[in-house]
Amino acid sequence: MTTDDDRRLDHAPPGDGDLDTRKAAILNAVVTEYIGSALPVGSQHVVDAPGVSVSSATVRSDMAALERDGYLTQPHTSAGRIPTDKGYRFFVDQLGGPGPLDPGGRQQVRQFFDHAHGEIEEMLEHTSGLLADLTDCTAMVVGPSHESAVVRSVQLVGLGHRLALVVVVLADGAVQKQSIELPEDADETVLSEAGGRLVVHALGTPLAQVATSAGPSGNPTVDLVVAAGIAALRSLGVADGHDQLFVGGSSRMAAAFDAVETVRSVLTILEQQLVVVSLLRDILDTGLTVAIGAEHGVEPLASCAIVVMPVSVDGVEAGTIGLLGPTRMNYPLALAAARVVGDRLGERLSEAAR
Amino acid sequence: MTTDDDRRLDHAPPGDGDLDTRKAAILNAVVTEYIGSALPVGSQHVVDAPGVSVSSATVRSDMAALERDGYLTQPHTSAGRIPTDKGYRFFVDQLGGPGPLDPGGRQQVRQFFDHAHGEIEEMLEHTSGLLADLTDCTAMVVGPSHESAVVRSVQLVGLGHRLALVVVVLADGAVQKQSIELPEDADETVLSEAGGRLVVHALGTPLAQVATSAGPSGNPTVDLVVAAGIAALRSLGVADGHDQLFVGGSSRMAAAFDAVETVRSVLTILEQQLVVVSLLRDILDTGLTVAIGAEHGVEPLASCAIVVMPVSVDGVEAGTIGLLGPTRMNYPLALAAARVVGDRLGERLSEAAR
DNA sequence: GGCCAGCACTCACTAGAGTGGAGTGCCAAC
DNA sequence: GTTGGCACTCCACTCTAGTGAGTGCTGGCC
Numbered sequence: 001m002t003t004d005d006d007r008r009l010d011h012a013p014p015g016d017g018d019l020d021t022r023k024a025a026i027l028n029a030v031v032t033e034y035i036g037s038a039l040p041v042g043s044q045h046v047v048d049a050p051g052v053s054v055s056s057a058t059v060r061s062d063m064a065a066l067e068r069d070g071y072l073t074q075p076h077t078s079a080g081r082i083p084t085d086k087g088y089r090f091f092v093d094q095l096g097g098p099g100p101l102d103p104g105g106r107q108q109v110r111q112f113f114d115h116a117h118g119e120i121e122e123m124l125e126h127t128s129g130l131l132a133d134l135t136d137c138t139a140m141v142v143g144p145s146h147e148s149a150v151v152r153s154v155q156l157v158g159l160g161h162r163l164a165l166v167v168v169v170l171a172d173g174a175v176q177k178q179s180i181e182l183p184e185d186a187d188e189t190v191l192s193e194a195g196g197r198l199v200v201h202a203l204g205t206p207l208a209q210v211a212t213s214a215g216p217s218g219n220p221t222v223d224l225v226v227a228a229g230i231a232a233l234r235s236l237g238v239a240d241g242h243d244q245l246f247v248g249g250s251s252r253m254a255a256a257f258d259a260v261e262t263v264r265s266v267l268t269i270l271e272q273q274l275v276v277v278s279l280l281r282d283i284l285d286t287g288l289t290v291a292i293g294a295e296h297g298v299e300p301l302a303s304c305a306i307v308v309m310p311v312s313v314d315g316v317e318a319g320t321i322g323l324l325g326p327t328r329m330n331y332p333l334a335l336a337a338a339r340v341v342g343d344r345l346g347e348r349l350s351e352a353a354r
Numbered sequence: 355m356t357t358d359d360d361r362r363l364d365h366a367p368p369g370d371g372d373l374d375t376r377k378a379a380i381l382n383a384v385v386t387e388y389i390g391s392a393l394p395v396g397s398q399h400v401v402d403a404p405g406v407s408v409s410s411a412t413v414r415s416d417m418a419a420l421e422r423d424g425y426l427t428q429p430h431t432s433a434g435r436i437p438t439d440k441g442y443r444f445f446v447d448q449l450g451g452p453g454p455l456d457p458g459g460r461q462q463v464r465q466f467f468d469h470a471h472g473e474i475e476e477m478l479e480h481t482s483g484l485l486a487d488l489t490d491c492t493a494m495v496v497g498p499s500h501e502s503a504v505v506r507s508v509q510l511v512g513l514g515h516r517l518a519l520v521v522v523v524l525a526d527g528a529v530q531k532q533s534i535e536l537p538e539d540a541d542e543t544v545l546s547e548a549g550g551r552l553v554v555h556a557l558g559t560p561l562a563q564v565a566t567s568a569g570p571s572g573n574p575t576v577d578l579v580v581a582a583g584i585a586a587l588r589s590l591g592v593a594d595g596h597d598q599l600f601v602g603g604s605s606r607m608a609a610a611f612d613a614v615e616t617v618r619s620v621l622t623i624l625e626q627q628l629v630v631v632s633l634l635r636d637i638l639d640t641g642l643t644v645a646i647g648a649e650h651g652v653e654p655l656a657s658c659a660i661v662v663m664p665v666s667v668d669g670v671e672a673g674t675i676g677l678l679g680p681t682r683m684n685y686p687l688a689l690a691a692a693r694v695v696g697d698r699l700g701e702r703l704s705e706a707a708r
Numbered sequence: 709g710g711c712c713a714g715c716a717c718t719c720a721c722t723a724g725a726g727t728g729g730a731g732t733g734c735c736a737a738c
Numbered sequence: 739g740t741t742g743g744c745a746c747t748c749c750a751c752t753c754t755a756g757t758g759a760g761t762g763c764t765g766g767c768c
Contacts, residue, residue, distance in 0.1 A: 042760050055712050060761065078718040078761050119531060129625075153511040157523040161705075167521060167529055169511040175521055175531045177473060250604065251621035260614050267605035267621075271483075351515075396731050409741055414732065432731050432747040 018069070023062050024094065025051030027071055030063075031083045031091040035328050040080030085293035085327065088305065092290045092331050098339035099332055105134050106340065113344050120173055120352065124319075125246045127345055132249025134337040137256075137307075137325035138270065142277055143244035144311070144318035144349060146174055147208040147237055154202050156195035156229060158182075164191060164225070166198070166232040170207060172313075173352055178232035183224050193217070194225035201230065207237035245273045256326040257303070265300035270324075280322045283308050289335070293327050305329050309338040313349040321345070372423070377416050378448065379405030381425055384417075385437045385445040389682050394434030439647035439681065442659065446644045446685050452693035453686055459488050460694065467698050474527055474706065478673075479600045481699055486603020488691040491610075491661075491679035492624065496631055497598035498665070498672035498703060500528055501562040501591055508556050510549035510583060512536075518545060518579070520552070520586040524561060526667075527706055532586035537578050547571070548579035555584065561591035599627045610680040611657070619654040624678075634676045637662045643689070647681050659683050663692040667703040675699070 019027065029049035033041045043059040046052055052059060063081055066072045071087040074080070083091070101109070112130050116123050124141045131139035149170035157165045162182045169175050182191075201214045210233045214226050253266050269275055279298060283291045283306060292305045305327045311319035321342045323334045373381065383403035387395045397413040400406055406413060417435055420426045425441040428434070437445070455463070466484050470477050478495045485493035503524035511519045516536045523529050536545075555568045564587045568580050604624055608617050623629060633652060637645045637660060646659045659681045665673035675696045677688045 040760090044760080054710095056760095057712050057714090057762095058710085061711090061763095064762075074761085076719065078759075079720075080760065119533065152513065153509065153521075155507065155509055155521075155523075157507040159506065159525070159527055159706075163527075163706075165523055165527060165529070167507075167509075167523055169509075169519055169521055169531075171513070173513055173517075173519060173533065175519070175529055177523075177529045179473065179527065249625070251618050251625060254608070254614055254618035254621055258614055260608055260612055260617060263614060263617060264605050264608035267608055271603070271605060352513075352517075394731090398731080408739095410731095411733095411741055411743090412739085415734095415740090418733075428732090430748065432733095433749070434731065 019066075019071075019090070022052060022054065023066060024090075025049065026059055026062050027066055027083070027087060028091055028094065030066075030072060030081055031087060034082055035330055038328060040075055040082050042080040045080070083328075085295065088292045088327055088331075089295075092292065095332060095335065097289070098335035101134075101336040101340045102333075105333075105337060108134060109337075109340055109344060113348060116348065120349070121246075123348070124244075124345075125248070127321075127341060128246040128248030130248075131321065131323060131337060131341055132252060134341070135323055135325070135330065135334045136249075136252055137323040137329055137334060138250050138252050139248045140276055140280065140320075140322035140324065141246045141248070141345075142280060142320040142322070143246070144172065144313055145244070146170055146172070146176065148206045148316075149174065150204060150206055151202045151210070151233075154195070154198045154229075154233070156191055156198060156225070158188065158191050162186070166229050166236075168202075168207070168233060168236060172349070176207075176236045178236055180225070180228040180232050182228075183221055185221055186225055190219070190221050190225060193219065193222045194229060197222065197226050198229045198233075201226070202233055207233065210234055210237060245277050247276070253324070256329075262303060266304060266324075269298065269300050276322075279306070280308050280320045284310060284317075284320060290331065303327055305331075307331070307334045307338050309342040311342045311349070312346045318349065319345070373420075373425075373444070376406060376408065377420060378444070379403060380413055380416050381420055381437070381441060382445055382448065384420075384426060384435055385441060388436055389684055392682060394429055394436050396434040399434070437682075439649065442646045442681055442685070443649075446646070449686060449689065451643070452689035455488075455690040455694045456687075459687075459691060462488060463691075463694055463698060467702060470702070474703070475600075477702070478598075478699075479602070481675075481695060482600040482602030484602075485675065485677060485691060485695055486606060488695070489677055489679070489684065489688045490603075490606055491677040491683055491688060492604050492606050493602045494630055494634065494674075494676035494678065495600045495602070495699075496634060496674040496676070497600070498526065498667055499598070500524055500526070500530065502560045502670075503528065504558060504560055505556045505564070505587075508549070508552045508583075508587070510545050510552060510579070512542065512545050516540070520583050520590075522556075522561070522587060522590060526703070530561075530590045532590055534579075534582040534586050536582075537575055539575055540579055544573070544575050544579060547573065548576045548583060551576065551580050552583045552587075555580070556587055561587065564588055564591065599631050601630070607678070610683075616657060620658060620678075623652060623654050630676075633660070634662050634674045638664060638671075638674060644685065657681055659685075661685070661688045661692050663696040665696045665703070666700045672703065673699070 026046055029046045030041045033045055043056040043063060046059050047056050063072060070084055071090060072081040073084050124143050128139040128141040149172045151168055152171050153169040155167045157167060159165055163179055164182050165177050165179050167177045197214060197217060202210045217223055247270055250270055254263050257263050279296060283296055290307050294302055296306060303326060304324055307323040309321040310317040311321055321338050323338055380400055383400045383406060384395045387399055397410040397417060400413050401410050417426060424438055425444060426435040427438050478497050482493040482495040503526045505522055506525050507523040509521045511521060513519055517533055518536050519531050519533050521531045551568060556564045571577055601624055607620050611617050633650060637650055644661050648656055650660060657680060658678055661677040663675040664671040665675055675692050677692055
């Protein structure tokens with residue numbers, strides 16, 4: 001039964017992160033099994049796994065060692081083992097990054113991007129749905145920040161009642177707006193004069209680098225409006241991560257846990273866009289791709305794992321993809337899907353920015 | 355104990371939707387109690403309620419009658435009663451519309467709208483959060499449709515690569531965009547010429563009433579671009595309900611049910627914007643304010659009730675507020691909150707449109 | 709020294725019996 | 739029509755085996 005498969009593993013280097021080859025194989029088998037069944041895994045279920053050509057007794061003693069070392073744990077004595085966060089961590093590290101996506105998934109991704117149309121926000125939104133479908137996780141998509149996008153057009157539109165709208169079109173196709181208050185004596189002429197000056201001031205400049213002030217025009221009212229417009233532009237340039245998060249498939253969290261209280265607390269986190277965006281940012285900043293259990297500091301997500309993948313637009317990390325699931329999520333699938341979708345999304349966004 | 359309070363009810367007209375005064379009082383007491391406790395209500399818990407100055411034995415026989423008539427049901431023999439959908443319906447009808455909001459809630463609403471700032475989308479989003487906080491329900495806010503909003507500004511911005519963006523600013527401060535493909539030979543001149551013609555064509559017109567075609571300009575390329583721009587404008591005028599729904603507090607659904615499967619199916623519905631928007635639309639169209647259980651046709655929401663409230667902008671029903679909770683939701687609170695917030699939101703939007 | 713069959717042990721899970729209590733329906737009396 | 743009294747029902751809870759998956763240990767074997 002276990003004849004050919006093992007050779008590869010038997011001859012692998014002995015030290016694989018403190019674990020000998022067989023222990024690693026057993027750990028992987030436990031993790032894989034548990035991800036599939038969500039049931040504690042006994043020694044008997046592991047003996048047939050590749051790389052484990054020993055009896056259940058030997059597996060037991062190895063499992064005991066793995067438990068001593070903190071990779072596995074028992075819900076109670078005389079139950080099977082389930083992986084600890086450390087166990088999942090080993091499993092994930094040993095995967096060595098995303099593998100290929102299964103053909104069905106690849107097909108689904110291809111179809112999606114072939115038919116993806118419409119505006120960028122719509123596409124990001126749908127992408128989160130696609131990822132959720134592919135992985136059965138909750139998907140988070142953070143759109144590219146507009147900080148460095150070049151201003152293609154600025155417009156000042158009066159709305160009446162001392163209110164005007166600064167409308168900016170950026171090179172990546174994003175449209176931003178910000179309302180400003182007008183001084184009492186600002187009429188159409190002032191608005192159009194100020195609009196013209198804003199165009200001269202900001203056109204062709206990255207949003208975050210719009211200069212703080214423009215020269216005087218001779219008309220103090222115009223100067224006031226221009227100043228307000230510049231302030232509005234600059235405030236749009238600050239990436240507050242507020243308006244660019246798309247969460248898809250949050251209902252999957254309900255399927256992932258059977259404690260309704262866990263579901264509630266996870267959903268509560270997901271409602272806080274700022275928390276989610278900075279969480280993903282933090283994980284990326286620590287250089288991780290997967291954050292398991294307590295590794296990210298967010299307490300209510302202690303029983304969750306997060307897979308993050310940067311989305312590169314023209315070679316620059318611009319957006320982020322995140323997948324949220326229980327710690328026993330399907331890591332190989334999640335990693336593969338995140339990579340493939342991230343790459344394709346990046347390509348798409350790069351094309352659009354060109 | 356029950357002396358003064360009853361007189362009002364004792365002298366009420368005998369037929370209140372097929373129920374005599376005392377039965378109605380008992381039904382109301384059961385509903386109120388059950389909304390608070392989520393536990394089946396026994397005859398003993400009802401004898402102290404206003405309008406019920408009889409013994410538990412009498413209450414029992416009335417309850418039996420109410421069950422025969424379909425207002426109450428028993429989870430099992432020898433358990434207390436819980437209201438049926440019909441029972442909730444009677445309760446809600448007898449409320450006769452929204453009552454006043456409690457002072458704390460009023461205060462919260464006032465504070466919110468005093469400090470509400472920023473763009474319309476942001477405000478709608480935050481409004482959904484406010485409603486969820488007030489009522490402990492999931493809140494849905496459908497923004498005003500832009501069909502009838504007057505075009506304040508049209509702009510054609512080239513994005514390179516045979517792509518341009520039609521950017522429309524509407525009188526209510528909304529900004530819409532739609533990308534169009536350009537013919538091979540469209541250069542900056544064509545773009546600006548076409549942009550100018552679009553302005554002439556659409557400015558001051560309600561979005562849904564933009565005429566289908568403009569006269570020829572003499573330059574076939576310009577005509578092509580203008581046609582594409584008009585098509586884009588008209589497509590924006592179609593209220594597909596896609597981009598104007600804001601759902602807040604979906605985590606509250608997890609707290610409302612203890613069956614995780616129910617939570618999952620409800621969340622799945624909430625993820626389908628189109629379904630939610632048309633559901634609210636349907637309920638409003640049937641002239642209801644509250645849809646209980648099976649009254650709306652959506653099967654996965656059979657254990658939910660929905661409170662809807664139109665939001666009037668300048669006297670015209672423009673947006674919608676919806677509250678989703680379990681059938682045993684706090685109807686008086688939900689109705690009061692929806693009314694107050696809906697009114698204030700309407701005022702706010704009317705101001706902005708002026 | 710590493711591996712393994714055998715064995716005693718642990719403990720969640722299930723089913724069944726017993727009990728308490730909340731609640732009902734019915735009835736005779738007022 | 740209303741009420742107190744009473745027998746009855748049935749859930750929720752507890753307790754008690756019994757079962758079985760799974761463990762740790764041990765002594766013998768290669």
